[in-house]
Amino acid sequence: MSNPLSYLLLTKLKNQIKSFFKSPVKIICLIFFIAMIVVTVISGNAADAAGKVFGDIRELTAGITVFYSVMFVLMSYKGFGNGASMFSMSDVNFIFPAPFHQRKVLFYGLFQQIGASLLLGLFILFQYSWMHNAFNISYGTLLIILLGYAMTVFFAQIVAMAIYAFTSADDGKKRLVRTVYFIIIAVFAVYIAVLALGDQTQLVANAVKAVNGRLVGLFPVSGWIGSAVAGFIVGNAFNTVLGLALCAVFLIALVCLITYGKQDFYEDVLKSSEVAQSAITARKEGRIADASPSRVKVGKTGIEKGFGASVLYYKHRLENRRSRVFFLEPTRLTFAVMTIILAVFMKRAGISAIFATAVFFQIFTTALGRFNKELTKPFIYMLPEPPLKKMLFALAEVLPSTIAEALIIFIPVALIVGASPLDTVLCIVARLSYAFLITVGNIVVERLWGGSGSKMAVMLLYFAILLVMAAPGIALAVIPAILNPDAMQNATVFLALTVGNLPVSLLGLYLCRNMLQYAELNDR
Structure with missing residues (x-):
């Protein structure tokens, strides 16, 4: 060939x-x-019904643009750290030394990244239910939203690589680019805030109008993509063509900048490729990489508290303090902010739909808890304490973080959607019950599978177990709604979910109470 x-x-x-x-x-x-x-x-x-009144589609398009922008900023900012690479270590070892022009190698990496970008957005396909009920969108429209998200991730990876390639060797240049980066974000954020707060009685309507406006549509990349997707949804062909044209010109400019610039991107992407490969190797070996800030504030040294099994709780608290910049882990804080932002544009869908989205995000944040990391280390097995006692203290650190996360999310969400105090309290309690359920689900998977074998099989087993465990609570919430839809309230749904989740979680924990006793240390 x-x-x-x-x-x-x-x-x-x-x-x-x-x-x-x-x-x-x-x-x-x-x-x-x-x-x-x-x-x-x-x-x-x-849920389709004749004469049903749907929400303003502009609320959805504004929410899409904000969501794209948040994801683009979070992913492109990696360029100021380790960067983002579209290449694997096999590419670095075999393709980089080969006599190929750098431009061709870059296009090779870009084509590889397209598939990965689509895979990262598959969770959007499961948002059809509330989007259709609230805004009457078709599944084809949802696929366009998924394509827009994939484009956002794709461009964010390229921008991160470009930022890293041109700033990694010069701290002064990095400070300059970072300053410009935040100034651009601040200008658009202040613009939206000023317009939204101009009339506080129409806060959401003003925010929606501002985000759908022409200026926000000029926000680099994510604004263009959001404008293109919104144009498709509302039938504005000009916005769609303009957004796609700007993306095409920007892509050509980035490729030319990277390939014809004086920087050798081979050397620049090597570190990020090594970091990515280290994470893959750690997962294959059953280890979980623990992300920490580049500058860790050590503060006090030593655990100082706890005796026996309780030392696990204080150890996890110390590790949490050192691994986070704010009072929550970066992943939890990111998902919390995303949920609150989505709540502004999901207001018509109600607190139940926002709760479902928050629980979906919670699966990923809970899976990153300290307990799973602790199981890959020998200390928890060597403690001369009863297995159940060790397990309970190892799980205890989840509670403060989960409570803080639920309060941070649902107090603002309740104010946004106008939920009653009773609905808000029961919503927070229900989310805590799901945190318990998901955590126990992790334990059950670990007990059955042992941390080895196909990762795809583990993922399948994990979601299957979570569905089985969540089924009683969902049944308690759904069956009364089917029998008497008019009498169903949010408070009843949250109460039913909590009542269904707690006994199942306690049963799972009881059945796995001796997991640490029978675990083989040599297999870890």
Whole structure:
């Protein structure tokens, strides 16, 4: 073939497809994924009724633009740290030394990144139910929203790589670029805030109008993509074409800047590729990498508190303090801010829909808790204490963080949607019950699987167990709504979820009470 890199891309794609159909676990995961999408579509369409009043579609388009912008800022900011790489270590070892022009290698990395960007946005497919009920969008429109998210992630990775390539060797240049970066963000944020606060009685309406305005549509990349997607949704072809054209010009400019600039991006992406490879290797070996700020404020040294099994709780508190910049871990804080922002534009959907979104995010934040990390270390197994006691103290650190996270999320959300105090309190309690349920689900998976084997199989088992454990609470909430829809209230739903979650969680914890006693240290 005249172009070896094209041949390599096509061959890798062909081999991935072949390996997929040769893996029963992957096929089962695909069937499970399709089934969940079908359930989402059916549940969304089941609520259709003649004469139903839907929300203003401009609220949805504004929420999409804000969501894209938050994700773009969070991901592109990595360029000031370790950067973001579109290459694996095999690319670094075999393709970089080969006699290929840097531009062709960069395009090779860009094409690889397109698929990864789409995979990162698959969770959007499960948002059809509330989006359809609130704004009457079709599934085709949801796919366009997914495509816009993939484009946002794609451009964020390229921008992060470009920032790292041109600033990593010069601290002065890095400070200058970072200052300009934040000034641009601040200008648009202040503009939206000023317009929104101009008339506090119309706060949401003013914010929606500002975000959908022409100026915010000029916000680099995410504003263009948001404007293009919004143009498609509302039927404004000019905004769609303009947004896509700006993205195309920006992509060409970035590629030219990286390939024709004086910087050698091979050397610049090496560190980020090594970091990514280290994380992959750690997962394969059953270790969980613990992310910490580049500058850790040590403060006091030593645990100083606790005796026996209780030392695990104080150890986790100390680790949490050193690994976070704010009072919550960066991942928890990011999802909390995203939920609050989405609540502004999901106001019509109500607190129940926002609660469902927050619980979905909670699956990822809870899975990153200290307990899972502790199981990969020998200390918890060596403590001469009863297994259940060690497990309870190792899980105890989840409670303060979860309570703080629930309060930070749902107090502002309640003010935004106008929920009653009773609904707010029961919503927070229900979210705590889901934190307990998800944590116990992690324990059950660890007890059954032991931390080895196919990661795809573990993921399938994890979600299947969570669905089974959550089923009683969901049934208690859904069945009364089916029997008497008019009498169903948010407080009743949250109470039913809590009543269903707690007994199942306690039963799972009881059945796994001796997990630490029978775990084999040599397998860790």
